[in-house]
Amino acid sequence: MVNKFLCDFRFLLLAAAVAFIYIQMRLFTTQSEYADRLAAAVEAETRCTSQMRKLIDQISMQQSRIVDLEEDKKRQDEEYGQMKALVQDLEFKGLQRRVDKIQTQVAAVVIMACNRADYLERTIDSILKYQNVVASKYPLFVSQDGSDPQVRKKALSYDQLTYMQHLDSKPVQTERPGELIAYYKIARHYKWAMDELFYKHNFSRVIILEDDMEIAPDFFDYFEAAAALMEKDKTIMAVSSWNDNGQKQFVHDPEILYRSDFFPGLGWMLTRSTWNELSPKWPKAYWDDWLRLQENHKGRQFIRPEVCRTYNFGEHGSSLGQFFRQYLEPIKLNDVQVDWKSKDLSYLMEDKYVKHFAEILKNAKPINGADVVLKASNIRGDVRVQYKDQPDFERIARQFGVFQEWKDGVPRTAYKGVVVFRYPPPRRVFLVGPNSFKLLGIEGV
Incomplete structure (x- = not known):
């Protein structure tokens, strides 16, 4: 019995020892984990x-x-x-400098060129002869139509100008058989160049020259005086340096200017406000004749000199030398330096000019009948000859040798139907239209 009890007690002691050891091991493990965690936390x-x-x-x-x-x-x-x-x-x-520059600028000057490098050189040299001293007032441009390499090379050889090139590959379709394509290309080129100068370069005025022109010594002073006149009188559509009847035998006084209902062209100045009106409806061809239509100039007039400030030497060109020998070659280019700054041009204002011109015309002696040229030569002072209609005008103009051509019912150079020229100088001859006296307010003549 005692042995059994001892055996059971030992078993209990062993179990307790195992339990103690297990508890100690768990406690050690827990302590180790806690120590690790504590170390990690630290x-x-x-x-x-x-x-x-x-x-x-x-x-x-x-x-x-x-x-x-x-x-x-x-x-x-x-x-x-x-x-x-x-x-x-x-x-x-x-x-301020730009404003001053703009204020001193009168107009851009553009030479319209195509394929005549030798003509272009002569024109540029003529312009630079007088433009160098007024370059800030008149910036110079050359606008070339097409890609002729010699023209481009010639234009780029001058540092005093700006070169522009118009390249248009659009095919040209003429409206009538037999028409020259050149006139259509010229019209396109003019529109492009004017748009560039007025809208891209923002000029207020532009003077248009062609690549076969020489200019007079007072060319720039003339246009500066004319620009001031244009600012005052909006009935002036453009100012030209050209007189169609400016041949040597028909001119005398380099200081006389006229108003005209006929657009002269050949070296002319217009304003941006006028171009704003013309650009949207610019014609496909024959732009100069188009400008002479009443529907386009709307009663506005043009200023022209008696003695030309440009000379056209272009015998060979798009017009194939038409009229060159008879009308262009004999042109008198002004060769004196007129002091335009001192001139009072107020007589050219529309309201004054009608009275001014009417007074001169009234004082001219009337002649009629046959041999008017002979009769004019035998009378001292100015004379006037009245014509009935276009055929009658052409007959009389032929006798004197002046231009016979009309455009849209207006003879070349005419003002209120009156064409004036010298014959022989200094005598003035007035060819007077059937309605001219009435248009000028002249009564009792």
Whole structure:
């Protein structure tokens, strides 16, 4: 019995020992895990502290940089203010210079060229002879239609001008059989060049020349005086340097200017306001004849000189030398320097000119019948010859040798139907239309 009890007690002691050992092992394991966790926590705290310190250091650095940046910004603001004031001052001065330049500009001068390099050179040289001293008032351009290499090379060889090139590959279709394509290309070129100068380069006036012209010594002074006149009188559509009846035998006084209902062309100036009106409806061809239509000039008139300020030497061109020998070659190019700045041109204002011209016409002695040329030659002072209609005008004009051509019911150079020329100089001959006296308000003649 005792042995059994001892045996059971030992068994209990063994079980208790095993349980104790197990508990100790679990406790050790738990303590180890806790120690590991505690070590990890300490390490994490250490890392966190280190990162916090770094962050604090970075924040301090950022704050320091912010302070520096604020100081830099303040300095930059001060410098910007100073720079802005300087720029504004420079801009104002630059603007003032541009304004002064614009105010001193009279007109752009453009030479319309195509494929005649030798003609172009002669024209440019003639212009530069007088343009150099007034270059700021009259910027010079060459506008080439097409791609002729010699023309382009010649134009680019001059530093005193700006080169423009019109390239148009669109095929030309004439409206009537047998028409020259050249007249259609010329019209396209003119429109393109005028649009470029008025709208891209923003000029207020443009003087149009062709590549077969020479100019007179007072060409630029003449147009400057005419520009001032155009500003005052909006009934002037354009100013020309040309007189169709400007041949040597028909002119005398280089200081006389006339109003005309006939567009002369051949060296002429127009304004941007006029071009705004013309550009949208510009014709496909024959632009100069188109400008002579009443529906386009609407009663406005043109200023022309008695003695031409341009000379056309272009015997070979799109018009195939038409009229050259008879009408162009004998033209008198003015060779004296007229002081246009001192001239009072107010007599050319529309309201004054009608009275001015009517008075001159009234004082001319009337002649009629046959041999009017002979009768005119035998009378001292100005004379007038009245014509009945276009055929009668052509007959009389043929006798004197002046232009017989009409456009849209108007003879070349005519004002209120009156064509005036010298024959022989200084005598003036007035060819007077059937309605001219009425249009001029002349009664009892």
